[in-house]
Amino acid sequence: MSATGGVVRRSLLDDLATSMLALIAERKLAPGDQFEAVRSLAERFKVAVPTVREALRRLEATGAVELRHGSGVYVGPNVGRLVLANPLALAPSPDRLVELLQARALIEPPVAALAAQTRAEVALEQMAKDLDAAAELIASGDHAQLAEVNMDFHRSLAQASGNATLAEVVESVTVVNVREQLEILHIHGDRQADLDEHRAIYDAVRSGDADLAELLTREHLDGVLAVINERLQHP
Amino acid sequence: MSATGGVVRRSLLDDLATSMLALIAERKLAPGDQFEAVRSLAERFKVAVPTVREALRRLEATGAVELRHGSGVYVGPNVGRLVLANPLALAPSPDRLVELLQARALIEPPVAALAAQTRAEVALEQMAKDLDAAAELIASGDHAQLAEVNMDFHRSLAQASGNATLAEVVESVTVVNVREQLEILHIHGDRQADLDEHRAIYDAVRSGDADLAELLTREHLDGVLAVINERLQHP
DNA sequence: ACATGAAAATGATCAGATCACTTGGTCATT
DNA sequence: AATGACCAAGTGATCTGATCATTTTCATGT
Known part of the structure; x- marks a missing residue:
């Protein structure tokens, strides 16, 4: 009744x-x-x-x-989260993908700077693990897995900021259709350079140099963005 | 796995x-x-x-x-979005709220700078409308509604960047439990100063002064954050 | 000690029925 | 003709009860 x-x-x-x-x-x-x-x-x-x-x-x-x-x-893993990636998002158009990268290039550098100030220890260790895993995957040639781990590095970097909300935001913009991003990132080709850049960012964060961490992160993402833009113009 | x-x-x-x-x-x-x-x-x-x-x-x-x-x-309205606010988020703890504001203070200033470069016209007009609405609500004393409109201003500002993903991110961190944020923002008290700051940001964006827009937005959010931090230490 | 397999727990799906709300039209009143 | 009360069809909300599929547990036999 x-x-x-x-x-x-x-x-x-x-x-x-x-x-x-x-x-x-x-x-x-x-x-x-x-x-x-x-x-x-x-x-x-x-x-x-x-x-x-x-x-x-x-x-x-x-x-x-x-x-x-x-x-x-x-x-579930997302209980209590404030921001999340739309789990029903469809594959983004090339324009949307560029937009997404632009957003990352805008958000992540200051997050890296904050991470260099905060230096949450667990996250720093995770970053180191991600770097090691990436090095191995480059050697083994598993590019799909490598791209995943590279994204993991960016998420760990955000975690190091100590701000869970920022970490959620970064996670949301990195997890979105990783595969599509990878398709294009494969073009980048110079995976070793990527790893080197990640390592430089890690060192800057580890040493507490906020300005350098921000600069390196910005250059890193702008570089990726440049490659993608170029690629979209010459398909 | x-x-x-x-x-x-x-x-x-x-x-x-x-x-x-x-x-x-x-x-x-x-x-x-x-x-x-x-x-x-x-x-x-x-x-x-x-x-x-x-x-x-x-x-x-x-x-x-x-x-x-x-x-x-x-x-529904969110079909096709990449990033969204967790619709099931519970009321954030004070710590989480500070974190949220910190995230906004980090993200929104560069977004404002981008907005000053892009100046999407529809969004600029929406910002002007938000400002007018805020002025009226200050006069009428409807503080709850005022807080909503103030959030609208920040969202419109992000829209003006022309980057839908950034707009979604900003929307996600502003829509989250607006009520809780309001509770505290009521403490701020100086609603007229808030409006003036918003107007200054609008002018900077409208005139295309990216550096100024970024600076003003940062000062604005840092100010709110300072008030909240102070308030949390002296409850 | 180990492997096997039955039994229990639990989610997945189905079918049909009834209640509650919205909407559009009918019709009487004005 | 304009207005308002009322009714009926369409549609979502919820219930009841059953059956199938998968995982987990545990007694059993070797």
């Missing part, structure tokens, strides 16, 4: 979604932790199973939860 | 969601257009209604579609 004695105007689904998020927060569940069975949630909130599932799908869309067939509902 | 290329075991839901997006693109539907009835979609894709609804909820979560009770399914 739906003897709604309440006053709530928001749809049942809105309440459900927020209630479940609150439940996750209340239990202090971290990404990866198992949440609760669908049927159990239905009983807990006194709603039908399909309704719970719709609410879960909503949460799942932004990475707040994950539904694993036969296993259960788990807390 | 993430699926390293090759075979992708997409669930029925993944196919449904992407198929529906493709259908929207195929029909060249724009945000606000009516899409198709749930029952009709179920029949079209030969699946049950609850399944369609789950897929729609996924799309709805990122603003790709909207479900209006009794009316129909419509194309």
Whole structure:
């Protein structure tokens, strides 16, 4: 029976979604932790199973939860994030891709400068790991994987700033259709130069030279951008 | 391990969601257009209604579609966006809020500089409208609405850069829990000074003075940040 | 100790029905 | 003719209950 004695105007689904998020927060569940069975949630909130599932799908869309067939509902990696990449984004047009790189060239240099001031240790170590991994991948010739790791370096750099929001922003603009970016970055060709530039940025950040870190990051991204622009004009 | 290329075991839901997006693109539907009835979609894709609804909820979560009770399914405003604010973000902690402002103080000044170079006309006019609206709201004393319009100004400023991705980023960091930011911004008190600063930024952008636009925007946001920091230390 | 396989837990999907809201048109009143 | 009350069709929201598919657990046999 739906003897709604309440006053709530928001749809049942809105309440459900927020209630479940609150439940996750209340239990202090971290990404990866198992949440609760669908049927159990239905009983807990006194709603039908399909309704719970719709609410879960909503949460799942932004990475707040994950539904694993036969296993259960788990807390997703994006719970608590403020900014994220649109998981439903279609492949960007060349124009949009240039725009995206321009945005990165504008945002990441000052982030690198901040990273040189903050120098969050865990992130610095991750940057070093990324560099090592990139070196190996250059040797092994796995270019697809290399491009991924190169993106990882940029994300780790943002993490080193100590500002989670900035890290989310950078992650959002780097994760977006990495593959498309790679297609073009393959043209760049000089993977060793890329690695050297990354290493120089790392050194600048590690030594706390904010101005240098900013400059190197700007030159690095402008360089990539120049290559892409040139490539788009001469296809 | 993430699926390293090759075979992708997409669930029925993944196919449904992407198929529906493709259908929207195929029909060249724009945000606000009516899409198709749930029952009709179920029949079209030969699946049950609850399944369609789950897929729609996924799309709805990122603003790709909207479900209006009794009316129909419509194309949402965020279809095609790359970066967006997490629609399920909870109220940020004070620390997170400071971080958010720091991120804005880092990102928006160079965006303002770019805006001064590009000067997208429609966005410039929108900035002027925002300023007028703000002036009226200061007179009428509607502070809640004023704070909204002030955020609109920052978004319009980003639009003027001509870079949609940057605009999305700025929109994402300004739309996030505006209310919480307002709570604190109310402390600022000097709403007239805020408006004056916005006007100065507008003038700098309008006249194409990139350096000045960047400087003024930085001072403006640093000022807000300083107030907030002070406020958090003396509650 | 190990491998096997049944059983339980859990998500995925289906089918049909009923309730609630929106919209557009009908029709009486003015 | 303009207005407003009312009704009916279309559509989303939610429920009930069942069946299929996958994962996990654990008793069992070797």
